[in-house]
Every structure is written in structure tokens, then in C-alpha cells.
Amino acid sequence: MSTVLKTYNLNKKYGSKLVSNNISLTINRGDIYGFVGKNGAGKTTLMRQVLGMAFPTDGIIQLFDGEPLDLARRKIGSLIEAPAVYKKCSAYENMKRFAFLCNSSDKQIKDILDYVGLGNTGNKTAGQFSLGMRQRLGIAIALLGNPEFLILDEPINGLDPTGIIEIRDLILRLNRDKGITFMVSSHLLEELSKIATCYGFISEGRLIEEVTAKELAEKCSDRVKIELDNPEKAISLLSNSVPQDMIHLHEGIIYIDTGLDRTGEFNKMLVKNGVTVKQICLHSIKLEDYFLRKVGV
């Protein structure tokens, strides 16, 4: 499968502070990659390095299977932090200025503005736009030049529910209709879960885990939760009837990914072998809990 972005052991230091710590991630063509982390985890720093706004201290960035970086970046559109627009200019004038960088025609500008829902703003200046409209204008500017890869840094920050739905739908349409690959950062995992096809969790500059949406759903699905007094003995007993990789121990509590209808059987077997069972029940992890566990709070 062709990759749009691949990083190898990427490090970034500001003074003595390591803000990107050995990050190796992969984004495949067609993905909507949800980049998840707390504020200050290093999401924006990584994106800035990919876009050439900051230079890595160490490591390699590979775009579009190894194309020269300055040429590859012509195929990327981005919205980093707040949208960078001329507040005294209309949506069309903003687009017209940046169109010189991408050889985009007037027709393409009008089509993009219609696509993002800003086609009828007329002479209204960007300074008079709502936050959602400015975000959409930022995305419109990022769409100039027919990019194959869009990097969006917290695009739904500060938006009301209507704005969030608009941006979310726009991302899905662009991915579906134009095949654009996305890297979207956010700390709102619930919103991201509605669009992302894969995730990267980052904490304190380190990439903790990369996982597909399907794998994440499985990890957050229902499982058997057993609180008891002797977890080690319980695990050795349970592994006789359940595959070992389905049994997880976390903070003294056992979780079993299978056997949701065998809780009685587990309870009986453990009690019979002298293990005191305090509680046995079905449990599912919310995405937020998974996120908090991964990035640490």
C-alpha cells in the first residue's frame, strides 16, 4: 500500500526540551488518521515538522513514498492552529491571493468555495466571518492546488455543534469524493471516532500506539471484568480455558476479551480453587477512558 507520510525516529528539541521523542508513524493513502493527545503532547510540533515550518533535530520525514520534500509539500494542504486569512479581504480575494502559489484558476476557486459552503459570502470580509466560516475558509485555502494530503490541526476547536458537524461532513466528503488522505489532530476522541480510520496516540512527545479504528473498537468492546484477591493464581487457572492473549491484568483487575456468556463458569472455577472473587461483571471501556489510559492523566 502506498504511504503518504512516514517518519523514522523523529526527534525535535527546543533548547533542552525534547518535544518530539523518537516518533515513527505511518499514514497510508486514503486514511483519515486521527492524531490524539493532550494539549502540549506534541501534535502541532510534529505537524509543523512535516510541513517544513520547523526542522527536526533528528530523524527522517518521508512524503509520498520518498518524493523530494519541497515538491511533495506542493501536494499537501494544511490548517495549523488558527486559519491564516487576510481579515480585511473577502473569501474570494483570500483564495485569489493564495491561488498564485498553486496555479489555481478562478473556476477552481469558485468550485472550492461552493464545496465548503462559502460560495455566497460575496464581499463580506473574513474578519466578519464566524469561527466556523473562518475554519472552512482555512480548509478552502488548503484545498487550492488539488492536494492529495490534508493536515488539519484541531479543526473543530471552538466550534459549536453545528460547526463541528459541518467540518466533519466536509472531511468525509473530501475523503470519499476526492480520495484525499487526512491527518487530523484533536483531543476530542469522541468526535474523531466518527471519522477516523486509524489513530496515533501521542503523549509527552512520544508516539504511544498506532491502531486502526477496527482494532480500537475491539479494545473498547465488552469484556469480562473480575476483581479478586490473587490475580496471578487466577490467570494461571483461567488460561486453561481461555487463550492467554485474551487475558489482561490492569491495576490488579483481570479483563477477559472472550467468554461473555461464561461468567458463571469462571466464577465457579476460581472459587473452587480457593480464589476469592470480589466482583465479576461485563465491562466496556469508553473511548475517553482508553484515551486517558493511553496518554496518562
Next chain:
Amino acid sequence: MSKVFSFELHKLFRSKSFYIWTVISIALSTLFLVVSFFVYKTVNSEAFILAVQESDPSTNSLIMQPENGIISMVRFFAKSPIAFCIMVFVYSFVCDDFENEILKNVISKGYSRTVIFIAKYITLLIASCIITALNAIIVFAVSTALYGNIGESYGTLIPQMLLLFFGIMTFTGLFFMLCTIVKKNAPAVIISILSLLLLPQALSLVNMGLKLKNFDFCVLWFGSQFDSISNANVTAGMLAGAAVCFVIYFIITYIVLIVSVRKMEV
């Protein structure tokens, strides 16, 4: 580079501040000229001359010499506030990008900061050329109309005019360099005005302190050279000295600009 240059040029010609400050500079230059003509007329009126001659019989019949189109055009570079107008325009044009964080949109398309700032620099030099040329033409035309005399060309006129234009370009470069370092409109304007006012004073104090007989530290200030060649009685030696000074300032400005831009590439 050509795409970034096109981007900057389009921005220039769509920028209201370019047209506003061009008009303001022309209006102020014309106003100065009209006021100067009015003073000339008043001071050289028969009644005024008679009044002055009563107290000082040695007074000439003409107290103030008339100007003409060419003389006014040469003198306007030093007399008019064109440098100030260009300064405010440069800061408005450049700081707009810093305040709106426009640079990240351009950098993310694969252009380095160095290329971006060189494109801005060239665009600003073009803008200064246009503003200065328009001012020079209008001052020439208005002065000719007021004094009824085009004036006569002289040997050093063309090199002098070219050097004065180059001087304005050097001013533009200085302002642009300051703007790139400070990044904010208001502080950059304040620092520029203070520098323009205080630097010549500081050099005068150095003169007074060191009391060197054969050297005047004031010649080191680029503005002093500019003033000295903005009149009709200029020698080839003065032009050569000014040219050297302008070139040195131009080169230093360019180097400081590139170094400060490279420092932004973190």
C-alpha cells in the same frame, strides 16, 4: 520563487495601503511645494522687500531664489516626507502578514522563509520605485507650473537622480529589515522614528566629544549623505561618497535581513 513573487506582487497591487500612502506622499510633497512657493512669493513681494531694506539696506532685491521644476524635483527627496510615507507603507504591508500568520500558508507549500522574504524585498523595492517616481514627476510638474520654469539640465543630474532613487531603495531596505526583526507594526514605527531622530544627534555628540579636525562622524549616517546630495550644487566627489555609503548600508541591511530570516528557520 516566481510564484511567491507573483503572490507578493498581486498582494501589493490589491493593497489599499499602497494607494493610500502613495496619495498621501504626493499630497504632502505638493503641499510642501505650494507652501514653499507661497513663502517665496511673500518674501519676494515689493512691500516685504522694502520693509526689510529699511532695516538692512544691503538686502538684495530677491530675498529668496526661485526654484524650478528640476531643482524642486532634486530637493524633494530630502525635503518631503516621502521616506516616512514609505516607512509606514512597508510596515503595514509586511506586518499584516505577521499578524495574520500568513507565512505558514506559504511555507507549508514548500517555500523557504529566505525565498519568501527575498520576494517581499523585491516587491517593496518596486513599490518604493513607483511611489518615488510618481512623487518626482508630480513635484516636477507642479513646480514648473508654479514657478513657470522647467529649469536646465546639468552634467550630474542623471547620476544624481539615480543615486537619490537608490537612496530611497536603501531606506526601504532598512525599514524592511527593522520590520522583519520587530515583527509588529507600532513598535517598528516608533523605533524607526527614534532612530532617524536620535542617530544624527548621537553622531553629533561623538563629534563634539572627539573633536577630530579632519573627520565628521555625521557622514557615517546614511541620511546625512542623502541630504547633502539633494541639491543642485553637487560635485562628482559628493556623489561618489554618497554612492559608497548607500552601497555599504544596502549590503549590511541585506546581510542582517538574511541572517534574521535564517534564524526563524527553527
